[in-house]
Amino acid sequence: MFDIERWQEIFDTIRKNKLRTFLTGLSVASGIFILVILLGFGQGMQNGIEHEFKQDASTSVWVWPGITSKEYKGLNPGRRIQLVNENIDKASAMFNETIEYESGRVFVGGISVNYGKEALVYGVQGVSSDFQFIDNASMVEGRFINYQDEVSTGKVAIIGNKIKKDVFNEVESPIGEFIDFSGIPFKVIGVFSEMEDREEEVIYIPITTAQRVFNGGDRINTMSYTLPPVENFDEAVAQSITFKNNLREYLQQAHTIAPDDTGAIGVWSALEEAKRYYGLTNNIKLFFWFVGICTIIAGVVGVSNIMLIVVKERTREIGIRKALGAKPWSIIAMILHESIFVTAISGFTGLIFSMALLELVGPNVEIDYVKNPSVNFNVAFSTVLVLILAGTLAGFVPAWRAAKVQVIESLRDE
Amino acid sequence: MIEIKDLHKSYKMGSNSLHVLKGINFKVDDGELVAIMGSSGSGKSTLLNILGMLDGADSGEYTLDGVPIKNLSETKAAQYRNKFLGFVFQSFNLINYKSALENVALPLYYQKVPRKERQEKAMQYLDRVGLKPWANHLPSELSGGQKQRVAIARAMAAEPKVLLADEPTGALDSKTSYEVMDLIQKINDDGNTILVVTHEEDIAHMCKRIVHLKDGVIVEDKKIEQVRAEQYV
Numbered sequence: 001m002f003d004i005e006r007w008q009e010i011f012d013t014i015r016k017n018k019l020r021t022f023l024t025g026l027s028v029a030s031g032i033f034i035l036v037i038l039l040g041f042g043q044g045m046q047n048g049i050e051h052e053f054k055q056d057a058s059t060s061v062w063v064w065p066g067i068t069s070k071e072y073k074g075l076n077p078g079r080r081i082q083l084v085n086e087n088i089d090k091a092s093a094m095f096n097e098t099i100e101y102e103s104g105r106v107f108v109g110g111i112s113v114n115y116g117k118e119a120l121v122y123g124v125q126g127v128s129s130d131f132q133f134i135d136n137a138s139m140v141e142g143r144f145i146n147y148q149d150e151v152s153t154g155k156v157a158i159i160g161n162k163i164k165k166d167v168f169n170e171v172e173s174p175i176g177e178f179i180d181f182s183g184i185p186f187k188v189i190g191v192f193s194e195m196e197d198r199e200e201e202v203i204y205i206p207i208t209t210a211q212r213v214f215n216g217g218d219r220i221n222t223m224s225y226t227l228p229p230v231e232n233f234d235e236a237v238a239q240s241i242t243f244k245n246n247l248r249e250y251l252q253q254a255h256t257i258a259p260d261d262t263g264a265i266g267v268w269s270a271l272e273e274a275k276r277y278y279g280l281t282n283n284i285k286l287f288f289w290f291v292g293i294c295t296i297i298a299g300v301v302g303v304s305n306i307m308l309i310v311v312k313e314r315t316r317e318i319g320i321r322k323a324l325g326a327k328p329w330s331i332i333a334m335i336l337h338e339s340i341f342v343t344a345i346s347g348f349t350g351l352i353f354s355m356a357l358l359e360l361v362g363p364n365v366e367i368d369y370v371k372n373p374s375v376n377f378n379v380a381f382s383t384v385l386v387l388i389l390a391g392t393l394a395g396f397v398p399a400w401r402a403a404k405v406q407v408i409e410s411l412r413d414e
Numbered sequence: 415m416i417e418i419k420d421l422h423k424s425y426k427m428g429s430n431s432l433h434v435l436k437g438i439n440f441k442v443d444d445g446e447l448v449a450i451m452g453s454s455g456s457g458k459s460t461l462l463n464i465l466g467m468l469d470g471a472d473s474g475e476y477t478l479d480g481v482p483i484k485n486l487s488e489t490k491a492a493q494y495r496n497k498f499l500g501f502v503f504q505s506f507n508l509i510n511y512k513s514a515l516e517n518v519a520l521p522l523y524y525q526k527v528p529r530k531e532r533q534e535k536a537m538q539y540l541d542r543v544g545l546k547p548w549a550n551h552l553p554s555e556l557s558g559g560q561k562q563r564v565a566i567a568r569a570m571a572a573e574p575k576v577l578l579a580d581e582p583t584g585a586l587d588s589k590t591s592y593e594v595m596d597l598i599q600k601i602n603d604d605g606n607t608i609l610v611v612t613h614e615e616d617i618a619h620m621c622k623r624i625v626h627l628k629d630g631v632i633v634e635d636k637k638i639e640q641v642r643a644e645q646y647v
Contacts, residue, residue: 005523016511320507323468324521325496325572327489403488407468411507 010338024306025346031299032350035292036380040358042288044373046281051371062268063223072258085218098243100228101130104220106210111182124203126210134224142175142190149206157186160200161193240271304394311398318402319410328403339395347384415607416442421474434460436630447602449618450611452627462611466578467491479575500569504581506561508553514564515549521572539567559590577608595620596643
């Protein structure tokens with residue numbers, strides 16, 4: 001197949017027909033370029049949506065109480081539901097197998113928080129040691145609340161990274177500093193970080209401390225869980241729905257709420273939400289593929305169109321070549337060889353440019369729901385191969401027609 | 415060299431059939447310079463196409479250098495054309511993006527002659543038609559006479575058994591025509607067989623034999639005293 005003489009012929013032809021070659025190449029290169037960029041953005045959207053959902057552990061389930069809206073067993077509607085420690089303990093015992101981490105949460109209100117002379121206006125929440133994993137908080141310094149802190153109602157506080165930056169900018173590390181909670185000093189033992197600044201504007205203290213020191217009794221504001229990992233996504237979704245329903249049922253019984261009064265106990269499962277978005281991104285990706293493939297088809301049609309024009313334009317030349325003794329196959333080979341060569345070179349040029357653009361710009365893209373658009377190199381590479389193959393097939397028809405050119409007709413004087 | 419027996423050819427024109435060649439018998443020996451004359455529609459171009467294996471005959475025999483030419487596949491026809499025949503056309507038919515030298519070298523490319531040898535040989539033939547200094551010029555930079563000389567050099571480069579010239583002077587003024595005929599005569603002097611299709615009397619008389627075609631049959635076939643083109647140049 002490697003015929004140096006033919007390569008020389010091809011290069012001669014290309015060198016002397018620059019515009020034609022350039023236009024063919026441009027249509028192929030832009031087809032690949034658009035496809036790769038589209039695929040990149042499809043991936044970017046998926047990355048972006050995954051990123052949004054990473055903020056909390058992906059299997060997390062959150063429970064918050066509301067107000068009853070229906071009369072039930074002689075109780076009036078409009079009752080405010082208050083969760084208590086007992087709810088957590090009972091749920092824990094009942095659904096032990098499907099709970100990975102659990103934590104109640106108490107919003108501490110009506111206290112003044114000071115650091116030195118500075119008043120801090122951040123929310124204070126009592127949580128248990130598991131909460132770190134449920135909220136997906138990562139520790140920047142020190143540690144999170146541990147079991148010992150809970151048992152001993154330790155006067156310790158974990159602050160968000162934003163608070164560290166805003167308040168503790170004059171000390172080397174906030175660890176070991178004391179924050180004053182309505183006159184009671186709490187020692188800072190850790191700094192956590194979250195995906196968003198807003199979520200870092202919180203101070204965590206042990207839930208037991210929050211209840212006992214700040215007159216919380218056994219009341220809690222919300223309950224949160226994560227579920228143990230399972231084999232696949234669908235199973236995980238099914239598990240979280242089951243858990244969600246069981247938990248709600250238990251809480252409705254415990255607080256005498258009508259089974260169909262969904263507003264009284266709110267339960268939110270990250271997975272269910274994620275499933276909807278995953279479905280959406282899959283559809284978007286599918287759509288991008290569809291558009292991309294249409295682009296490729298347009299590219300292939302373009303190539304075969306241009307090849308047809310090329311053949312038309314070269315009819316006379318082909319006639320001359322045939323008169324001089326070119327065999328039909330050598331005409332086909334010549335046309336195809338040129339088209340494959342041009343398609344391949346421009347296809348890879350388009351690939352390189354688009355990949356380079358994605359590499360350079362991709363990591364800097366900071367739009368909601370689009371993050372680091374990128375494309376799998378193998379996918380892009382095979383797309384180029386497909387285009388070359390399709391281009392070859394597309395070029396074959398014109399080439400075959402060229403081989404059938406009637407010498408007499410083609411050389412007839414214009 | 416060429417032998418034709420009872421050659422028939424008709425073209426389908428819609429529902430009508432146009433009988434162009436109605437039984438041609440014709441023989442050309444080695445080294446002859448034959449003019450084929452006739453008004454347009456006499457079938458002279460058709461005859462040349464069949465001789466040039468660019469078209470097939472309906473019936474009859476055609477033998478070229480002892481090889482029967484019949485039912486050729488396209489590939490075989492291409493091979494024979496390359497080996498046996500050289501073409502010169504009225505409109506030169508040079509490839510416009512190739513230099514004179516590359517044009518002359520093209521038939522050698524299809525003979526699979528290596529590039530270097532090809533170029534040397536092409537240069538020799540260009541030299542023979544007196545265009546060595548124009549070797550790297552494109553056809554667009556050459557005059558009509560020069561183009562036709564390049565075309566003749568190209569036809570000769572493959573060292574064919576027969577040179578077929580279809581109105582080689584049709585697009586040229588008379589002075590240039592005589593120059594081209596002078597070249598053709600000289601090539602013939604070297605022993606090459608040449609067929610020239612023309613409708614110009616003076617050009618025909620520069621050949622050694624005139625075959626008159628009328629309405630698809632040969633009406634006259636005579637040997638003549640050759641007029642040398644040299645004297646007009």
